[in-house]
Amino acid sequence: MISLLDIKVWRDLVRIKGQAGAVALVMACGVAMLVMARSLINSLETTRLEYYQTHHFADVFVQLKRAPMQLRERLMEIAGVAAVEAGLVFQVTIDLAGLDEPASGQARSVPDTGEPGLNRLYLRKGRWLSASGRHEVLVGEAFAEANQLEPGDQITILLNGRRQALKIVGIVLSPEFIFESRPGTALPDNRTYGIFWMRYTELASAFDMDGAFNFAALALSPGSNDRPVIAEVDRLLVAYGGRGAFGRGDHPSHIRVSDEIRVLTALSIGFPAVFLTVSALMSHAVLLRLVNLQREQIAILKAFGFGDVEIAWHYFKFALVITLAGITIGTVGGMVLGRWLVVLYHVFFRFPSLEFQLDAGALVMAVVVSAGAAVAGVFGAVRRAACLPPAEAMRPEPPTEYRPALVERTGIGRWLSHTFRIAVRNIERRPMQAVFTVAGLALATGILIIPSCFRDGVDHVMEFQWDVVQRQDLSVGLVEPGDKRVCNVFAQLPGVLHVEPFRAAFVRLSNGNRHRQLAIRGIPGGTLHDRVIDARYRQVVLPKGGLVFSAKLAEVLGARVGDQILVEALEGKRTVSFVPLVALAEDFSGVAAYMDMESLNRILLEGDVVTGATFSIDKAHWAEFLGSLKQVPRVSWVAIKNSLRESFRRTTARSIDLIQRIYMTFAIVVAFGVVYNNARISLAERARELATLRVVGFSRGEVGSILLTELVLLALPSVPFGLLLGTLFSTVIIGMVNTETVRLPLILTSHNYAFASLVVAAGSLVSAMVVLQKLKHLDLIAVLRAPE
């Protein structure tokens, strides 16, 4: 049976529906964020795990120069290894009919018979390779989609310098390439970089690797650690040009997904925490006002024998109804947004199927956290209601101690208008309420800073990377390290304005017991293209004989300028040497190490060797240049800056944009909610006073100006606090989000600050207008009766 008190809850709620709705909406934003982020984490984690299990994703990976297939058995014998898959992988260039620029990619082998034991493929379209697999190829989905390739299409791949026309028979996915991108780049460019699978024999004969392998993947037996296995594999493969084995923790595709999960985790904590704090403040304000207005009712209930607990419960129910509404709206909203974002994730992450999976735990968490926030928010008000002695409550509100406000006591009071005085004294009389309002508005302002900060950070990284760091128009990689004189050949190509060689050398860097495998980038002195930039945006002149690390790499290795870093070459002569770390670079793309090219070649004990070159091209001869570049046989890959930028704009930027927009919408909802709520509360609390002013002849505008003055007085101080809070939130959240592959700088622009302030100002204005409209319906007569 519904008790009469419950009916009262309902009717009172209907009366304050505007405010209750605002609170519920803000809460819903927090819940939606929580549900969305946690469910996405859940979806990514479970989908990835399932994918890994069903497709036998390996635990340890290693590339080497060349080893006979028999070595596979030796790898199998390593303690803790359950399965080994050995095969071939080569960098190749692709000539696509419709594509002007040369595309590149990896050609990988699949066994001649049966499925691979590890890293099995998932067939999205078409069929598997035929038994012989002659002139057949499977193509990774991201590349196929970007270039609109279908089974049955032909592509031409340069295999070991020979152009080979191949027929696409199937479009596939691999657990190794959930994130399909060129190794060492943070951004995918699926149009110009793809993964291809061919039969082992086909690939081996093209590269003269029959009976050998240059890539191995190992699965561990349950419960084994990858560390000792990696060490053993490295020891075993040294003689075969092993480039250092690595575990899942260093697998580019794997860490990319893990990083996304980390970002989501940060967001699932940061945003909802702020939103729910705001909603707690709001429910506090709404309920406190309700209790104040219902003093007499509370007294009467008590006089009739209702206990403190019943009264407290009665008022808690308001919070609970609001919370329930907030959770419901938020959950539905979070699910809708989550489904939407899952679709977006297809752009980055290739799973056989990525379904949105509601995280039941998130729901429980949402309920607990938002109910907790609401209860914490209303606790004071409810306790106040419960503790009101009936006799006291019967009397109208205790004499409210007004006094001239502080500003007046400073002596400027004489110049203040009466309406201004009313506003100032009201604020001063309820300092806590004013503090809460300022806090709410400040939080709303702060929330607005975060999304823009993300956007500006991404923009900055892109500009920095493409305009400041990489001055070249495109980079080209060679099939094998070659003589520096190759640059002379390159310089002869049509349209070339400037060529610079570079040398990438795969090494293991160690500082104490911390290690990292990566390619050191050797750059010629006085480079115009590939610049290394320090934190103060100055070009770092690479010193002879010293290493320069990106800030992130220094952090990963715990290295400081001056430290001696152990550099073990994982290719060529496999030299081992100590090189001092001489400077740090500002590099947003993650971990990177640079050296002067000559010095690098010297420690590698190789002559003037280069592995690629960077180009500046005369735009007028662009097509001509690309056409002739396709004919250079030793080129293994080509990265075109504008193509990368374009691809980024089309995919990543668009989805980042969408996500920013979602956050921005939420932030705006909060900003409006807080202001509207506040204005409604002052209107309700002051209805009597305002109506009296109307009665004695003040116009609607004059009465409204009192409310407006109060609002402005509260909004003004909230702006600097809000900007401060926003800076703090952004610093914390961006700090949480930063990973090895994604590093966002903290960029706080005056534009961002201005926008946040403007939105809150606009929110205040619109809410104030809505509330001023309500002044029209102020009941002038009711107010003259006895106080409620």
Next chain:
Amino acid sequence: MAVESSHEGSGCGGVKRTEVGTQVFRVRGLTKVYGHGETAVRALSGVDLDLYAGELVVLLGPSGSGKTTLLNNIGGLDVPTSGELWFHDLDLTNATEEELTRYRRDRVGFVFQFYNLIPSLTARENVALITEIARDPMPAEEALEMVNLGGRLDHFPAQMSGGEQQRVAIARAIAKRPEVLLCDEPTGALDVRTGIAVLEAIERINRELGTLTVIITHNAVMAEMADRVIHLSDGRVHHIHVNSTRAPVSSLNW
């Protein structure tokens, strides 16, 4: 409608009846219906009434007879459903919101049972609030002096007794030198002695400024201080009683 004349209480210390001034209000067939359909309430059903400059009128009648409704209509707080309601040549039945606001601001002073002071302003400021927007106000201090509150200028409402607050309300009402002073049960929340002080203040205003004053009360004794006593019942003027002399407030005993 019956008009009767009375001379009782006109004995010792009586004040001479106010000279009948020019007509200020003309009320004809004034009807006010709240709500509609089944739940419609007829608060006023055809009031005919004239009010003259300078007179002091007491409105009497049982609870629910429509006194407050009539006063609110006269004061421009509410608009009648039908009938005529003229303030001089201002048609209050068809006035716009702006005209009503201007009318209240310039012509009418209100005093209510629950004072309705602005709690955040001092006595002086509560009065000054109105004088700031009035056309020809007296200084706030003078208005407060008239209600004998010259010494409490800088006190906040919470620091004053009910009677004092009500006198501030009166000062606020008369500071703009209104043509009409409308008081709805001004002593309703006060004890006898305080009530008398308040009534004396009202009476003094009426006498010294010649403000047309209408007082609603449940206390028939107060009728003796009026020039005319209007009895309402069931939303109609039941009868009007004219006092030949007004009894001084101090002589009223209830």
